[in-house]
Amino acid sequence: QGSLIQSLDFGGTWSRSDHGIQNAFVGALALLPGLNGGTKIVAGIDDGIRVDAGDGQWRTVLGTEDAAFGLLNLAGGAMLAGFERSGLWRSTDYGETWTPSNAGLVSSGVSSFSRRQDAPATVFAASKAGLYRSTDGGATWEAARLPDVPIIRSLAVDPVRGPVLYIGSVGGRVLRSPDAGRTFVPAAEGLPADDIVFLAHAPWDRVFAITAAGGLYATADDGRFWYASRAGCDHRALTLAADTQRNWVLYL
Numbered sequence: 001q002g003s004l005i006q007s008l009d010f011g012g013t014w015s016r017s018d019h020g021i022q023n024a025f026v027g028a029l030a031l032l033p034g035l036n037g038g039t040k041i042v043a044g045i046d047d048g049i050r051v052d053a054g055d056g057q058w059r060t061v062l063g064t065e066d067a068a069f070g071l072l073n074l075a076g077g078a079m080l081a082g083f084e085r086s087g088l089w090r091s092t093d094y095g096e097t098w099t100p101s102n103a104g105l106v107s108s109g110v111s112s113f114s115r116r117q118d119a120p121a122t123v124f125a126a127s128k129a130g131l132y133r134s135t136d137g138g139a140t141w142e143a144a145r146l147p148d149v150p151i152i153r154s155l156a157v158d159p160v161r162g163p164v165l166y167i168g169s170v171g172g173r174v175l176r177s178p179d180a181g182r183t184f185v186p187a188a189e190g191l192p193a194d195d196i197v198f199l200a201h202a203p204w205d206r207v208f209a210i211t212a213a214g215g216l217y218a219t220a221d222d223g224r225f226w227y228a229s230r231a232g233c234d235h236r237a238l239t240l241a242a243d244t245q246r247n248w249v250l251y252l
Contacts, residue, residue, distance in 0.1 A: 004029075004043070007250040011208070011218065011229050021050060021058050029241035029251050030071035030079060032094055041251070042095040044068025044081055051095055062089065062098045070239070071095075072113055072138075075120035080138045082110050088125070090138050104141035105132060111152065112168075112198070113138075116180070117159040124165065124181065126152035131167075131181060147175055147184045156199035156207065166207060166223065168196025174209065176223045187223025200240045202250070210237045 004026050005014045021043060028044030034054025041052045049062040049071075062081070070082040079091040081098060087110055090101035106129040113125040123134045125141065131152060133144040149169035158164035165177040166187065172194055176187035188196075191209060198210035209217045209226060214236025218229040241251050 004041075004251060005235065011202075011206070011216075011250045021045075021052075025067065026238065028068045028071040028081070028239050030073050030095070031241050031251065032073065040094070042071055042079070044071050044083075049081060049095065049098065061096055069110075070112055071241075072115060072123070074115060074123070074137050078137050080113060080123065082113060082125075088113070088138060101138050102141075103139065104134075106130075106143075112154040114155050114157040114165075114199075114201075116157050116163075124155055124157065126155050126167065131155075133181075145181050147177075147181075149173060149175065153195050153197050154199040154209075156201045158201050164222075166199050166201065168199050168209060170195045172196065172211070174199070174223055174226075187219075188226070189224060190219075190226035191217055198237075198239055208240050210240065214238070216240070 004021055005016050007014050025046040026043050030042040032040040034040035038054030040054050043050050046067040048060055048064045050058045051061050052058050064083055066083045066085040068081055068083055072080040077094045079095050081089045087102040089098040091098045105127055110125050110127045113123055116122040121135055121137045123138050125132045130146040131144045132141045134141045152167050154168035156166045163180040165181050167175050172188055172191040174188040174196055175184040177184045194211040194213050196209050197212050200208045205220050207219050216229050216237040217226040219226045
């Protein structure tokens with residue numbers, strides 16, 4: 001049984017917020033401005049994508065036969081969604097309709113993606129074949145430089161300092177690039193020797209990492225040291241998203 005939980009204090013404490021979706025396996029989240037000043041939640045689950053426009057009512061907008069691993073907001077209402085077997089899907093209407101978007105990817109088994117805030121059309125994606133970059137909002141893809149890791153399990157771009165990129169790999173490895181993926185340095189002190197399956201850079205100075213065992217960790221010093229961040233959360237962590245209008249609010 002899955003759940004959706006919410007933090008109102010920058011990830012310090014957590015409480016359940018999953019009425020209407022409490023039985024779904026939530027593997028990905030994206031947050032958009034919603035109805036009446038509220039927040040629209042787009043959730044990738046084990047059989048597609050559901051949306052709550054801010055009125056507390058969940059509806060299915062994409063049905064699939066595999067589970068979602070990631071959702072990403074782009075510019076002008078465009079979004080990307082990633083699935084375990086069917087690869088990437090793209091929406092141009094704030095998550096209401098979706099079409100496949102795998103042109104240029106060697107493998108549709110994409111594990112993670114993230115975008116540059118200062119260049120909204122530039123998106124990075126990690127697949128079983130390496131690191132890929134799109135300069136047209138995910139419509140087409142090309143191979144980027146491959147960092148020295150066995151496989152890329154997760155990645156996140158700093159939303160304020162666009163060239164800064166983090167990638168997560170097996171065995172607790174995290175690398176940080178200050179130059180959009182041209183060079184990388186280790187940034188994993190304090191993390192357990194477990195696969196880093198999800199990374200998220202919040203709109204302030206914290207980066208969050210989720211391990212394969214469901215552990216949630218954070219760093220506030222560019223990855224020099226990581227610490228556990230699970231107060232009030234007794235579930236395995238799978239994914240995390242920051243509210244677009246209230247940056248102290250996180251969903252897990």
